[in-house]
Amino acid sequence: MIRQLSVTKLVHTIAIRGCPLLRRGVHIPSKVRKVSDSQLEVALARNREKHVSKILSKVNKKKKKDTIDHTSTESVLLLEIRSALKYYSEKNGLTVGVEDVVNPTSLINEYLFSRSRPTTIIESMDIIYQTNEGEGLGLIPKSLYAAPFIDQEEEIYNKFTLVKVPKTLPGDRVKVRLNMHHRYYSEGVLLEVLKSKNSRRDNLILCSNFNNCSGCQLQMLNYEDQLNFKQNSIRKAYKYFYPQLGEAIDDERFGMVNGSPIQYSYRSKLTPHYKIPRQDKDQTLNIGLNHVDASQGILDIDSCPIASPTINSRLKEQREKIFNELKYAKAGDKGRQRTLLLRDSVRINNDTGDFHRVCLTDSAKVVTEKVEDFVYQFNTSSFFQVNVDILPNVLDFMRYHIELSNYSFKYLIDTYCGVGFFGIGLSNAIKEDGKIFGIEVSAKSIEYATHNAKLNGIAVPERIQFISGSSETMFENEHFVQAEMQGSDSIVIMDPSRKGANESFMRQLLAFKPRLIFYVSCNVITQARDLAMFEEYQKASPIKYKIREVAGFDFFPQTKHVESIAVLELCEN
Numbered sequence: 001m002i003r004q005l006s007v008t009k010l011v012h013t014i015a016i017r018g019c020p021l022l023r024r025g026v027h028i029p030s031k032v033r034k035v036s037d038s039q040l041e042v043a044l045a046r047n048r049e050k051h052v053s054k055i056l057s058k059v060n061k062k063k064k065k066d067t068i069d070h071t072s073t074e075s076v077l078l079l080e081i082r083s084a085l086k087y088y089s090e091k092n093g094l095t096v097g098v099e100d101v102v103n104p105t106s107l108i109n110e111y112l113f114s115r116s117r118p119t120t121i122i123e124s125m126d127i128i129y130q131t132n133e134g135e136g137l138g139l140i141p142k143s144l145y146a147a148p149f150i151d152q153e154e155e156i157y158n159k160f161t162l163v164k165v166p167k168t169l170p171g172d173r174v175k176v177r178l179n180m181h182h183r184y185y186s187e188g189v190l191l192e193v194l195k196s197k198n199s200r201r202d203n204l205i206l207c208s209n210f211n212n213c214s215g216c217q218l219q220m221l222n223y224e225d226q227l228n229f230k231q232n233s234i235r236k237a238y239k240y241f242y243p244q245l246g247e248a249i250d251d252e253r254f255g256m257v258n259g260s261p262i263q264y265s266y267r268s269k270l271t272p273h274y275k276i277p278r279q280d281k282d283q284t285l286n287i288g289l290n291h292v293d294a295s296q297g298i299l300d301i302d303s304c305p306i307a308s309p310t311i312n313s314r315l316k317e318q319r320e321k322i323f324n325e326l327k328y329a330k331a332g333d334k335g336r337q338r339t340l341l342l343r344d345s346v347r348i349n350n351d352t353g354d355f356h357r358v359c360l361t362d363s364a365k366v367v368t369e370k371v372e373d374f375v376y377q378f379n380t381s382s383f384f385q386v387n388v389d390i391l392p393n394v395l396d397f398m399r400y401h402i403e404l405s406n407y408s409f410k411y412l413i414d415t416y417c418g419v420g421f422f423g424i425g426l427s428n429a430i431k432e433d434g435k436i437f438g439i440e441v442s443a444k445s446i447e448y449a450t451h452n453a454k455l456n457g458i459a460v461p462e463r464i465q466f467i468s469g470s471s472e473t474m475f476e477n478e479h480f481v482q483a484e485m486q487g488s489d490s491i492v493i494m495d496p497s498r499k500g501a502n503e504s505f506m507r508q509l510l511a512f513k514p515r516l517i518f519y520v521s522c523n524v525i526t527q528a529r530d531l532a533m534f535e536e537y538q539k540a541s542p543i544k545y546k547i548r549e550v551a552g553f554d555f556f557p558q559t560k561h562v563e564s565i566a567v568l569e570l571c572e573n
């Protein structure tokens with residue numbers, strides 16, 4: 001089959017897959033047709049569209065990153081695929097391994113581009129496994145559909161395609177359309193749930209966009225089942241990345257998830273996006289979140305049931321505004337993607353102390369939040385948790401563990417501190433003559449953390465001090481060193497972003513020897529990896545820690561996400 005491809009698509013294909021198109025007789029510009037794969041890349045990069053080299057470097061960078069990051073989504077999916085096949089094989093007395101689900105290059109290429117891919121409908125497929133991304137996996141014989149797209153029959157004889165389908169559960173029988181094919185799996189789009197032998201309850205789904213929106217994954221489950229799914233995600237992460245914990249992971253309390261006080265209307269921030277149409281006549285404008293089928297771009301949404309009521313009413317107003325202003329879009333802005341900011345904030349009446357919630361849309365405005373008796377202010381680009389209702393429960397959990405230590409702590413060290421949430425929120429949990437240190441890489445967040453300390457009447461720098469810098473530099477910071485803090489008097493909280501901490505931080509943490517450590521994480525995969533690394537360092541050291549508890553908190557009901565808090569205590573020698 002001869003097909004015209006844009007240079008961008010061609011380069012993308014070459015960068016990702018090698019140059020399969022040459023072998024398949026796809027049209028390639030004559031200037032570069034008779035050259036080797038690498039020459040082709042260079043020729044395209046030098047001679048054709050300006051952005052080609054940019055695209056190549058981006059793809060290469062991603063490839064490079066992926067090869068070293070075992071915690072990337074793709075690497076974890078491969079672990080999940082192995083688990084799914086093992087489970088399926090054991091259940092059915094078969095041996096299906098990853099080698100049996102490999103997609104040949106010709107098949108991958110055939111389904112690469114949304115505009116030209118074949119329409120393949122699988123009328124009936126059973127979902128056998130649920131990944132930690134909340135997607136179902138089903139297995140179909142390749143002979144069912146792949147014969148026209150392969151070079152040799154052996155490539156499909158007795159082979160399977162593993163199909164990943166969002167919004168499905170083990171026990172569902174589904175009708176799907178096949179989309180992109182990757183090396184070990186394919187993407188399926190759910191067309192219909194034919195039958196379910198599981199706890200699916202479609203009548204629980206509150207959102208009319210649920211099937212198409214990439215935001216939520218679990219609305220069809222009752223809340224208890226959602227929490228069980230999340231506990232299972234925590235357990236799987238530890239089994240994959242910290243298997244040394246052994247049977248402890250199977251304990252029924254391990255990773256048990258604390259529910260959110262509210263399961264809808266909890267999100268205090270929403271950032272829908274839209275693309276300004278290129279043509280004046282083309283007034284189709286979708287303002288919303290990504291479609292679950294990536295080839296469909298942005299899904300238009302006019303309300304989101306997990307977002308707060310103030311956000312939803314403001315969303316309607318903002319959408320109107322954008323539609324009305326479309327005709328005034330500057331030529332240079334056409335085709336550009338824009339993000340709409342919707343941020344809940346508290347308005348406090350200084351005379352009465354009463355407060356109510358409003359929704360901000362201007363990124364220059366300052367957000368105010370109230371958790372327990374503390375007030376926090378920050379700019380819209382600073383990090384702050386978006387489910388404020390669950391935060392008192394998290395602080396209570398930490399206070400419980402502090403009390404359990406039966407020790408009067410003098411120091412609280414809040415690493416990756418953002419605008420000071422934990423340091424300020426737990427400031428009463430240490431001795432009156434003690435001190436709190438916070439460190440954070442964003443200088444703007446540190447400005448707000450210091451402001452928040454003062455706002456809440458905590459003496460800066462005598463009682464609390466926030467330092468701008470990378471968390472690893474905390475341990476050599478002059479103020480930190482001058483305070484002559486003893487690890488045995490200290491609690492360290494670490495709350496890194498999704499990529500987790502790093503070797504240097506974990507080594508310094510061990511050397512500092514805090515009595516109690518809270519590792520708060522929005523990515524349990526990197527948390528488990530870091531704690532396994534921490535255990536490795538302990539082997540060469542007399543300092544030993546025990547994991548007192550790993551608990552989940554459901555910061556994002558209806559979605560696949562879970563916050564995991566690991567509590568580590570120093571073992572007495």
Ligand SMILES: C[S@@+](CC[C@H](N)C(=O)[O-])C[C@H]1O[C@@H](n2cnc3c(N)ncnc32)[C@H](O)[C@@H]1O
Nearest residue numbers: 383384416417418421440441470471495496497
């Ligand atoms: C998940 S947020 C937690 C913020 C805060 N603990 C809270 O709950 O609001 C992670 C924070 O770590 C910061 N960060 C990322 N890398 C860092 C590093 N190497 N050192 C210090 N802070 C970092 C980010 O800017 C972000 O504010």
